Amino acid sequence: MAAGTDSRPVPATAGGVRDAARGSGHRTGRRKRDGGGGAGGERGTFAASPLAALWRRHWYAWAMVAPVVLVIGVIVGYPLVRGVYLSLTDADEANVERTIGVNHLPATYHFTGLDNYAAILGDGVFWERLGWTVVWTTGCVGVTFVLGLTLAVMLNRQVRGRSFYRIGMIVPWGIPAFVSVFAWKMLFNEKNGLLNKVLDGGGIDAVPWLGDPVWAKVAVIAVNVWLGVPFMIVAMLGALQGIPGELYEAAEMDGAGPWQRFRNITLPGVRTVSSTVVLLSTIWTFNMFPVIYLLTRGGPEDSTEILVTYAFRLSFINSPRDFATSAAWGVLILVLLSLFTVVYRRALRRQGEVW
């Protein structure tokens, strides 16, 4: 990977390299035109117009990205705009455009401005769900990161049976999340689940894993950590292997203890990768739907409902389905995530991080 990256102009490099790359593309473009038998005079007029010059230089790049731009515009851009619009209306199950059998019913909902947002932000439910979502996200990402880094450091040593441990620990990543969640649901079963039977054998009363608000929160976080640690291990292992061994040797020569070596070599060494991985897993966890939906359905009494599952419930489980409010929740979630990403990146940049 390194070889490819080095020989390729990156945005930060000086204009010279960049122009060289661009120049080669340019040359090809012109040769093609010439081969196409364009008259000399025509070329002259083209060159006069900067727009045409731009087109001639970049048309193949644009042609190559066109399919994706088109597809994203149609299936992401349009729904996004529509979603924002829906969040400003009173659309629900009864008044949206729909087809029942052969009858086509037109939409009859109305524009209501920011009413939905005012209602959501003025109501305690949103803030309560937001509070739990923040706890859930930081809890999951924090525990996953610490566990992942610890296990990766352990795996990075020369230890017998290393590949066995590595493969074993990655297994949860390879199994579809919904399958694993069902496995955990079985283990958590209050009356007959294995966990409670084991506790019972030790003389401890059965724990209502999914029936008690606090335990249910612990349970969903535990399952999500279980699902997330493998990715963290693999990412961290990659980062650890990029740290030159000489650094550790030098530090040892200078009398640095294990903890000092960890603090001053390992942690800075994995910084770049961890900042990316933490950002990714924060976003994934914030949006994590299957764990909560399948394990607790948001219960008991909504206690484990995060923003995303609640928005889903508003439009697909509650009756009547409230599309407008759900869309407004969706927009708010997107705004929150974007804010987080911007703040996070700015914080990194202030600390001298390149990306």
Next chain:
Amino acid sequence: MTVAATRTAAEGTGVDRTAAGRTADRGARVPRGRGQRGPLAALGLHTGLLAATAVALFPPLWLLVTSFKPKSESFSTALVRDVTLANYTHVIADTYFLTWLGNSLLVVLGTTVIGVFIAATTGYALSRFRFPGMRPLVWVLLITQMFPMAVLIVPLYNTMASLGLLNQPAGLVITYLTVAVPFCAWMMKGFFDTVPVDIDESGRVDGLSPFGTFWRLVLPLARPGLAVTGFYTFVTAWAEVAYATAFMTGEENLTLAGGLQTFVNRYGADWGSMTAAAVVVAVPAAVVFGFAQRHLVAGLTAGATKS
């Protein structure tokens, strides 16, 4: 040294090569060195690793064990006493499981093929050319990946409803493409980055057009990358729950993610069937994943750190 050697063998493919080689060096040069530790430390290390591995492996293994138990003993703590395939035969013969499997395969294969196909040229263009509009496009690809499904699910649902695409595999394929296309383009940019630019240049010198260079020289070299991107798209779509639950209703229309929920719902739980179905779903995914995972993190993090 032997450990280092096996490690080099095991991880010899891809990006880890230099790091593993370096470790081998270190092992050879410092015979007394840091790799050694006291018996207590070794014990602690192995205990920790063993415990973590056990926790990681136990739930899926227990699922596997339970699937071979008779229904009445689903929750017994004992290992299997009478091995039975009753759960499997029941799931395959008496439920819609095979229909769900077919629906899932159709949707997921459609998503993967279309996603990879559409995204390939874009990944290449982003990797090789600087063109006006490139930075915004990179941003759009990145941001779209972090879109919560909550923001798209309602408008998509309404659009599908008005087009009559609910309960149709095609509707779900279109929906999954919202996730798959940006992801595939992004991953493939990372893989094309690993193909040396010299190859493109030699192609141009030989008079190939940019499209010809891409199609005849670069694409064949990036084939492993295409495979990994495809696999990962496959696995992600295979495991998707929210859209599948919302868009597909009626038992014969469900995909696996929705179908499995019908075994264990608020009206009753058929854990025997659920475990058997889960095993059938998980095994292919795990195998596919096993082949692809090594390249996965490299693709994800390399792309992200370089943007």
